[in-house]
Amino acid sequence: MSLTDCFELNKAKLFEKIRHGLPIVQKTQNLLDCKDDLLFAWDAKDCCLLVRNWRTPLTEAAGAKLAGVQFQTLIPSNTVSLDVDRVLVSNEGSLVALSGEHGVCVLELPRRWGQDGYYKDGKERITCRSFSLDSQLFLSSPQLEVRQVRWHPHSVSDSTLLVLLNNNTIRVYNHSKLRHVWQVGPSILRAGGNSSLTDFGEVAVDFDVAPAGKPKESEPLEDKNNTLNQNNKSLQNKKCNVNQEKIEWPVIVLRENGNIYVLLTGLDSEMTRLQGPITITPQVQDNYGLESCALMVIPSLPPTIVIAESNGKIHHALLMEAEATEHSFSEVDDFLLIEPSQYVIHVLETVKLELGLAAPSRKGVENPIYLKRDLINELRYFAYHDAGLHVVSVSFIAELQRYLESESQEDRLEMAASSSAEYILCTKFESSDRVNPVFGIALLQMPAGVVLLLGSGQVISLKLVIDAKLLVTPSESKAINVDSDLPDCGTTFVDTIKSLLQRSVNQPILADKLVAPSATESYELLNQAIEVLREQYLKRHDLVRAAFARHINQIQLKRDQQLQEIQDLEQERELISERAHKLAERFEEISDNQEVLVRKCHALMQKANVALPSNVVAERDFIQEVNRLNSVTQILATGLQTAKNTINKQRYHIAKSQDDLKRNAYELPEKQHRTITEILTQLASEIDRQITDVKRINKIVGA
Template sequence: MSSCTDLLHLNEKGLFKDIKASLSSGTKETRNILEIRDNVLYVWNADKCCMLTLNVAATRGKIGEDVPYQTLRPTDPPIFEVTNVLINDSATQLALWSRLGIAIIELPKRWGKDAVYEGGKKEILCMNHNFGDFGATTEIQRMRWHPGSTNDSHLLILTSENSFRLYECDLGDAPRLVKCWKVGRAPSSSPSKIPDFTSLGETAVDFDFATPTLRKPEMFVDKNIDEETIDWNQIEWPILVLRGNGEVLIVRGNVLLENCENPVVLGSLSMYPSTDDNYGIDSCSIMCLQTTPPIVVVAMCTGKIYHAILLREILDDDDDDRKTWSQYGSNYSLHTPDDALYVYECVELELGLLFTDDDKKYNCPIHLHCDKGNKSRYFCSHNAGIHMVSLPMVSQLEELIHDNSGNYLPSLLNQSVLQYLFSTRTKHTNIDEATPILGFGLLQEPCVLIALLHTGIVIDLSVIDLYYLPRIEQLEPIMNTAKKVNKESFDVYIKKLLRRDISQPITKIGSRSMSLSESLELLYHATNIFRTQHFVRHDKVREEISKKVRALKALKSHLLKELDTLMETKKELRQTAERLAERYEDINDKQKELARRAEEVLRLVNYKEPLMTSIERAEAEELKKMDMKIHDMQIRLEQLKKKSAQQTVHTNSTEFNEKRKEIVFTHNQEEAAKENLCHMAKNIKNLVDQVKQIKAEISLSYISKQ
């Protein structure tokens, strides 16, 4: 397989080998049995009635290896042929559906390496619930997960009887019908395949959710919505319903509230500017981009796509009589809505690789796919291949919202750009030859398109948007917006140069061999497109890049010289700083030495001063008094010492006499001796304390004098 169409080498993986072997050759219409969510690819194997999953992000680092895939086997496989796979945003439930029935599969938990299901078990049995008993003549037109569901479990289904059915699919429980309401009268017969011009005018063929709004905005007229706490039940998600004749209905009301009445179905939206054919009679799909205001995309089976902005309709006073009821039978009526669609452009897809304007055009249903990572583009899959449509209006609306001056208005000069990514049909393909797209998915960061062709071949292309100009955020607010100048970056300038009106898609026309004349015509057509649209622009880009490189080289050499000069200056500054630091240390040491000498001189001057201050005189008098007290204390201390020596001699003699003769004291003599001894001990203690105090005072006085 060529690496330009299989960057991840998915055709070499065992999963897609099994899928290729299980595909039926009788598929005529484009379907979508492939889905990607959180880097995990889900694809339905119709032969074994199971869901195969593969972590596509893990294959990027293992190009030469066959990464094992997991099998999710439902407990009750559906008996109808699965044509579409739809997973909810939280990746907890997966819906398999076709026109005849729906199956809800509860996905298991993911953990372990590469975040695989149940740690990497090869085959997992999953609980599922089948339902779809809508009637023998009722078919499913479209189904979507409701974005306003708090637990991401509400499924909205549009049937061929012009009615909606809302189911709540809680984990572990069977789906429960919450609400059912009509959006038009039931057709006389069930429609078959699109386009069926006998019933397109009376049947709703597709729907999508618009941006959320408040149910009762008049309650918040005088309040700041940013500061108010809004109840979740006050938010509604309007539903845009597309009919086959091009009419767009709008359904308002919070359909998730069970105790609330049925939603209000408003009549067909006015489309401006008005046309005779009401913008086509073979509409097939609708999509609402979540912008402000929302952009509505309506696709026709002929390849025409209309881009419109959903806005509140401004009416004159003469149009008040238009606010009436539109009757559709005896038991059904529609209100006239207050909103309108303002169509600002129409683009036409090239369904198949046509070489001239005289070639017979091919018609088929168009399936629209949004890009969750980039609101400024979407993709179209059909029986002739895949297109990518870039919308510059999205970035202009963002500029309009962030422009506070009110002087900015979107321009219609920057029209949307079509890119034919790859084609499965040419003008030589037979009209009854089936070339549908069986699967479509987007792998984000970076964006890689993965598509499953009718031949079983997988196409994975890296998608680059050359037409989206991101809005540059200012780091600081600009006060004067009139003098605001935005410099165009070089990559944006190169993107503008690479813009082209016609793209050359990669051709995948199956195994049918082409004649020499057909191959030569295809070669001439591709060569002409490359010469006029690619090579000229690439040469211009090469010249601009070379010019930019020369300018950057000259700037680089100048900056290198400036860098050398700055390095020399830095070296000189470092040397000067070191020299100044050494001088500072020397000066600091000298200053400290001078301060110490000044303190010593001041002390000596104060010490040799002939006159004393009053404080010093008072202290001298105090010292004299203390000296006299000390002298008296010393005399008394000498007396005490003499008396103590006498007492010692007397005690010794007394002990000697006691040894010789026992002396017996009377009671009065003992008491008198004890009292004398106690009195003498107290006197001695007081004298010792006074001596210690006098010594301490003498020491303090001497220190203060010094």
């Protein structure tokens, strides 16, 4: 098993097939996606979707050949003519969105059954229904480009797709039907020409859906031209009142200049409310996000917004409700109505990513960054670009959760821990313009892992730790606590070691190069690696060794002191044992004397009670009554026993007489019994006939 291919996917037939048809344009894109145990990959050569159960190799025996289905080919029913650069599976795994720069196609996935849970029992080739979204619109408007595609996270039918275009509109589709068109900014493209607004970064580049909230009553807006009459205002108020009961989903929209807007709208509603640009605090001189390229919302409480810039900066901020609504400046487009913003964004920290290894000419080079959430660990997300992959851990989200779950009113919110960014994979470590971008990234679950497809065709599959805290067992964390005599009693030795080992730069995995490096490039790379190892690893290990030495000396000193205390305690225990033995003997002696005294007291009490003149008659009467009741009870018991004996004797005689009767009973022969029965029957019928005759005669005589 290779260290860079833990799931052994590099030799899989699926990647061997798509390796020959990788896109010619070397830019970061995502041609992979994973849902449950199925790994999806787009084959650009045959324009079809390949599917593989990535868990199947894990269940096979070591060295055994894979049998059965290697992968399945899902062929779209309609020809996909666009250059797909993004594969996105829906939340429930029923649809796949195939997005390109000039169009979007949706593929319906078939049912799963059979061995390993493949589609249609592992059929090798399956034709799936597909449909293009607004193909005529893209044909008639070549300048239109797709900026972002996202499935709505709370679609009941799992078929609501949001598509952001470069004309500042979000088009909402349900299957193949266009439901809504939401305007999120001024109209950029007019009359077939480009607007000058693109020079000012007014184009929306990304969006994400934040957790839903109950809509608030908004203040009535004044029309810019004062052309609305009172009737229209009343009608608008009625519509607003109706929509108050519906749930609004805040759609966070990021523009290229760093301005952020919030589009409040229902899942199936034409009515939208645009607010922004949202105030970003604290204010800085160089502003935030001058070259913004990606945005992501982590559904914490309050929601966490991640803003990425193409220069490698990533801002972590919180989306909070403002104390008072703020009016925004007027947009250039007069047809766009913007409400006062009821939100504010507070930036907590900024993380700087290293876009490639130490080539001096690469410093300051801008590189589009793409973000991807980790569904297993919400405190972590991934940032991939032309130079590799970073994993970023957001520390303050855990502190927010702890503060919200705390029931103590005196608890304070302290977000002192800073987030960390680890350079996992580096694909750019030379000074030339050649790049080896990420062509696809997919996150695996159970076991957790990440799969990367590079522009060179290489497949990187790595295992991930679900939670970094799992690396330290509870026994280890208890075994190495800081001395309670130290000034900082709340800090553990594990935290101290972690702080010493924490580094700002790490040595990532180096991907295979497209061409053989020159001697100068190899020498620069070697020097850079040696410098990183020396400054970020070896020096920190020396500090950790010194910390361990100090800690060991403290533990030895404590151990000697504790051994001496144990000896003293053993001596005290012997003395206490001797004293306890003597006290036990004394206690037994006192207990025996106490029993003797109690018996004497009882005897004296009886004698005193008998000697009392007022109680003699009563006691004598009581004794006589007891004796009388005793004699009566004995008489009744004797009578009861006599009655029982008599009943038993009678039962015996009755049973004996019944047995004698059974033995002396006379039984007629069967023939005689039958004859007598017939005679009696005839007599009964004759009597009935005579009775009838008598009744008839009586009627005649009486008549």
